[in-house]
Amino acid sequence: MSARRVSIRALTLAALALVAVVEVFPYVWMVSTSLKDMAGVTRFPPALWPAPLHWENYSKAWASGPFLRYAVNNAIQTAGILVCQLFFGCLAGFAFSKLRFRGRDACFLVVIACLIVPPQVRFVPLYMLFSKVNLLNTYASLIVPYAVSALGTFLIRDAFQQVSDDIVDAARVDGAGTFTIIFRVLAPIARPTLVAFSLFSVVYHWNDFFWPLVMTTNEAVRTLPIGVAMLREEGTSDRWPVIMAGSMFVVAPVLAIFIVAQRHIIRAFTFTSLK
Amino acid sequence: MPARWVGAANYRALASTEFWEVVTNTAKYSVGVVVLSQALGLALAVLLNDRTRLGALLQASIFSSYVVSWVAVSLLWIWLLDPQYGLVAYLLRLVGLPAVNWLGDHRLALWSLVLVTVWKTVGYPMVIYLAGLQAIPGDLYEAAALDGAGGWQRFRHITWPLLTPTTLFLVVTLTITSFQGFDIVKIMTQGGPVTATMIYVYYIYEQAFQYFKLGKASAAVVLFFIAIVALTFAQWLAFRRRVHYTT
Numbered sequence: 001m002s003a004r005r006v007s008i009r010a011l012t013l014a015a016l017a018l019v020a021v022v023e024v025f026p027y028v029w030m031v032s033t034s035l036k037d038m039a040g041v042t043r044f045p046p047a048l049w050p051a052p053l054h055w056e057n058y059s060k061a062w063a064s065g066p067f068l069r070y071a072v073n074n075a076i077q078t079a080g081i082l083v084c085q086l087f088f089g090c091l092a093g094f095a096f097s098k099l100r101f102r103g104r105d106a107c108f109l110v111v112i113a114c115l116i117v118p119p120q121v122r123f124v125p126l127y128m129l130f131s132k133v134n135l136l137n138t139y140a141s142l143i144v145p146y147a148v149s150a151l152g153t154f155l156i157r158d159a160f161q162q163v164s165d166d167i168v169d170a171a172r173v174d175g176a177g178t179f180t181i182i183f184r185v186l187a188p189i190a191r192p193t194l195v196a197f198s199l200f201s202v203v204y205h206w207n208d209f210f211w212p213l214v215m216t217t218n219e220a221v222r223t224l225p226i227g228v229a230m231l232r233e234e235g236t237s238d239r240w241p242v243i244m245a246g247s248m249f250v251v252a253p254v255l256a257i258f259i260v261a262q263r264h265i266i267r268a269f270t271f272t273s274l275k
Numbered sequence: 276m277p278a279r280w281v282g283a284a285n286y287r288a289l290a291s292t293e294f295w296e297v298v299t300n301t302a303k304y305s306v307g308v309v310v311l312s313q314a315l316g317l318a319l320a321v322l323l324n325d326r327t328r329l330g331a332l333l334q335a336s337i338f339s340s341y342v343v344s345w346v347a348v349s350l351l352w353i354w355l356l357d358p359q360y361g362l363v364a365y366l367l368r369l370v371g372l373p374a375v376n377w378l379g380d381h382r383l384a385l386w387s388l389v390l391v392t393v394w395k396t397v398g399y400p401m402v403i404y405l406a407g408l409q410a411i412p413g414d415l416y417e418a419a420a421l422d423g424a425g426g427w428q429r430f431r432h433i434t435w436p437l438l439t440p441t442t443l444f445l446v447v448t449l450t451i452t453s454f455q456g457f458d459i460v461k462i463m464t465q466g467g468p469v470t471a472t473m474i475y476v477y478y479i480y481e482q483a484f485q486y487f488k489l490g491k492a493s494a495a496v497v498l499f500f501i502a503i504v505a506l507t508f509a510q511w512l513a514f515r516r517r518v519h520y521t522t
Contacts, residue, residue: 023337209344251343254342262339
């Protein structure tokens with residue numbers, strides 16, 4: 001009985017290890033390919049680790065487009081969206097949880113309804129709108145459509161609601177204005193929610209390919225995912241080391257954050273969807 | 276060009292064999308992704324439901340792909356699946372199997388995309404199921420063990436029924452997110468070979484930005500939105516019934 005148990009345990013571990021290898025090894029291959037030259041890529045059998053290492057693939061990828069521009073744009077887009085979402089989310093979260101006014105719950109229902117409208121439903125009308133007001137190819141077309149997040153508002157309202165009204169009243173008695181109450185009193189208490197939502201938002205928008213692709217045609221405002229995708233269109237398959245090196249520009253920052261904060265990130269993704 | 280009232284013309288323009296193929300492709304892609312990633316996610320969650328260091332490490336490595344950009348994942352898999360120099364072709368050759376044209380064969384391409392999608396997203400159902408598992412009180416299992424229930428019986432009569440809300444949630448969420456699939460098609464296959472991997476959002480994108488048929492694209496968006504609302508409503512109904520069950 002116990003021998004059978006041990007062998008089942010061993011089998012389970014082996015299966016899990018196999019899945020983990022299948023999940024992780026492609027990234028090792030990505031890095032390994034990014035350090036090979038053409039001969040290394042077409043060699044049979046392929047080498048796991050190239051020698052010498054061809055670091056020049058990274059500078060080649062970086063130089064094959066305005067990648068500094070893409071990276072800066074990506075950061076502006078991601079940070080701009082996050083700041084707006086947190087700011088408006090806190091304001092709306094406060095209104096929906098601590099203020100009493102006619103139609104509050106009806107308004108909140110509208111916010112909830114927005115949760116089920118994905119960007120793929122909005123992009124055609126928003127594209128037409130932005131094109132009418134000449135805002136295509138601007139940071140505004142990347143940031144404004146996401147400036148208010150229904151999910152963020154929902155989560156922040158939920159967190160604010162759990163803060164006792166007494167705390168808000170006490171702050172008011174001490175002479176705190178509404179902004180002070182929201183950003184100095186409530187926001188610090190709701191920090192776990194704000195952090196979880198921020199991680200979720202940053203990962204989503206840093207990686208976002210669809211929206212910038214639709215809203216921009218100009219390199220001056222395009223972002224890393226588009227720049228990386230274009231690496232492949234520029235040449236044929238003989239560019240795989242360069243393409244893999246370029247992919248690292250968009251992957252590495254996210255993986256670095258993930259390795260440092262994996263528990264927080266996994267909790268953030270579970271938390272934001274289960275609420 | 277000024278807008279002009281055209282009645283249902285945009286919807287009639289949609290009615291074509293091509294559109295029907297897009298709908299079928301999307302359905303196949305969604306069913307494949309939802310069934311596979313959920314089954315695999317549940318299996319992984321059950322096996323990893325302990326708080327050991329190794330368990331946490333495996334969880335993190337399986338989940339990691341979920342936060343990586345679709346663009347990078349798609350490029351990586353074009354390279355891995357390259358029929359000539361790709362890693363997969365090499366591994367197949369090692370075990371004596373013939374090369375497979377994963378993305379070029381019109382019967383296979385859509386299923387290749389399903390596999391890549393499952394590879395990238397399986398961490399999500401895994402962590403959601405893990406959260407569901409941790410909410411199941413441990414004394415239920417102890418009581419069942421006292422009654423002599425084996426591992427499979429405990430799964431069948433405790434874990435699975437108590438995870439029903441999680442499963443329902445995941446079916447709807449994963450269906451909706453797989454309906455939104457776009458990046459992988461745009462980068463890996465552009466809908467091809469021919470129309471074998473043309474799925475819904477990519478079709479809308481092509482109509483709007485390749486052929487500039489914004490009316491037709493909008494009509495397709497409206498139908499898409501109706502499908503999502505219907506799914507969400509179905510989920511709500513199912514949850515409501517579930518609550519009646521347990522109370």
